[in-house]
Amino acid sequence: MTEQERKEKIEEVLTRGVERLFPNEEFVRERLESGERLTIYLGIDPTGPTLHLGHVIPLRKLRQLQELGHRIILLIGDFTAQIGDPDKSQVRKPLTHEQVLENARRYKEQASLFLNFDGENPAELRYNSEWLNAMNFADVIQLASQMTVQRMLDRDLFRRRIQAGNPVYIHEFLYPLMQGYDSVALDVDGEVGGNDQTFNMLVGRDLLKNENRKEKFVIPMKLLVDNKGNKMGKTTGNMLSLLDGPSEMVKKIMTWPDETLLLSFELLTNENLEEMKKRIETEHPRDMKLFLAEKIVSEIYGEEEAKLACEQWVREVQQKEQPDTIPTISNKGDVLLTLHEGTGESKSALRRLFREGAIRINGERIQEGEERELNSGDTIQIGKKRWYRVE
Numbered sequence: 001m002t003e004q005e006r007k008e009k010i011e012e013v014l015t016r017g018v019e020r021l022f023p024n025e026e027f028v029r030e031r032l033e034s035g036e037r038l039t040i041y042l043g044i045d046p047t048g049p050t051l052h053l054g055h056v057i058p059l060r061k062l063r064q065l066q067e068l069g070h071r072i073i074l075l076i077g078d079f080t081a082q083i084g085d086p087d088k089s090q091v092r093k094p095l096t097h098e099q100v101l102e103n104a105r106r107y108k109e110q111a112s113l114f115l116n117f118d119g120e121n122p123a124e125l126r127y128n129s130e131w132l133n134a135m136n137f138a139d140v141i142q143l144a145s146q147m148t149v150q151r152m153l154d155r156d157l158f159r160r161r162i163q164a165g166n167p168v169y170i171h172e173f174l175y176p177l178m179q180g181y182d183s184v185a186l187d188v189d190g191e192v193g194g195n196d197q198t199f200n201m202l203v204g205r206d207l208l209k210n211e212n213r214k215e216k217f218v219i220p221m222k223l224l225v226d227n228k229g230n231k232m233g234k235t236t237g238n239m240l241s242l243l244d245g246p247s248e249m250v251k252k253i254m255t256w257p258d259e260t261l262l263l264s265f266e267l268l269t270n271e272n273l274e275e276m277k278k279r280i281e282t283e284h285p286r287d288m289k290l291f292l293a294e295k296i297v298s299e300i301y302g303e304e305e306a307k308l309a310c311e312q313w314v315r316e317v318q319q320k321e322q323p324d325t326i327p328t329i330s331n332k333g334d335v336l337l338t339l340h341e342g343t344g345e346s347k348s349a350l351r352r353l354f355r356e357g358a359i360r361i362n363g364e365r366i367q368e369g370e371e372r373e374l375n376s377g378d379t380i381q382i383g384k385k386r387w388y389r390v391e
Contacts, residue, residue: 012064017060022205037069040072042058046078046101046107047103051242053268054231058194060268062192065192066116073186073188074115077128079128081100082097143177144177147176152173189216190216193219194220196231205218239252246297246306247312249300258285262277265292293310330342335374342388343388345382354367376390376391
């Protein structure tokens with residue numbers, strides 16, 4: 001890697017998909033430009049049997065850091081998962097260690113789609129039961145003495161639950177301490193995670209400073225959210241699991257709101273964002289989502305599988321929407337005139353349909369006055385049920 005390439009990679013680490021940097025951008029930049037081999041980790045609690053797209057976002061950031069030569073640790077929270085990160089509305093149901101280990105069974109294999117666990121700079125896999133199982137009650141008291149109740153109530157989900165009259169249990173206060181202690185046990189230089197984990201990651205920063213006299217940087221990543229700010233996942237019914245096949249992934253991505261397109265390209269692809277922004281402004285959202293789906297699925301299943309899955313989606317949608325028998329209309333060159341003479345619809349009514357986006361040519365929505373050359377065999381759709389074939 002040339003010096004220029006290294007600078008560009010560091011800039012990508014600092015900016016792409018990043019919500020903010022702790023303690024500040026200058027500190028993180030200085031550490032990354034120092035030439036030191038830093039230890040950076042991502043912790044994942046195996047509360048479910050598979051990784052999903054929410055995990056892919058920080059894993060991609062870890063890959064950037066691994067490519068810069070840093071020591072990367074993927075930490076499986078097999079101890080903390082038994083307790084569960086406090087939920088927004090109620091206490092989580094505890095899991096047994098056996099359930100947790102069964103959930104984590106595929107994690108390394110799935111993470112290896114993004115991280116290299118072999119080669120000259122292999123990522124490491126660790127489990128936090130290594131040190132948390134070894135703690136006695138005196139150790140827990142000593143750890144708890146480093147955090148105030150006021151500091152814990154800085155976490156908005158605790159405040160909201162208390163305001164709503166929902167109970168907050170003592171063990172839920174202990175969770176951020178245990179997750180934070182991971183930073184101490186691993187003696188890390190930095191941590192990557194979703195921005196919903198910022199509080200826990202900053203607790204780890206405080207503990208590391210207290211116990212090891214060391215400054216840790218934290219890189220909270222943006223979350224993939226819809227236009228209302230809701231996370232794309234289980235609650236919205238469109239969680240993309242790494243157990244999903246290529247076709248299932250494409251189908252789910254094609255249901256994502258149009259407003260998520262640019263954010264999705266930023267978090268889940270390597271595409272140039274300025275170019276993507278221009279294309280999103282000028283091309284049909286469906287076409288851009290199909291392009292996005294192909295890029296995401298390619299990274300998981302390869303380019304050939306992704307292409308076939310996208311082609312299958314197109315075929316299925318066309319077969320579902322397009323009737324078997326379609327009346328033909330003569331090509332008059334101008335789209336408005338062709339439809340006016342071929343359908344008997346008034347020009348004013350057709351102009352209204354154009355404005356409403358109700359007219360498509362070969363599946364692509366067009367606007368009135370748009371330069372478009374009609375060819376024999378083109379299909380024109382008006383609304384959901386009226387179809388015509390140009391001859």
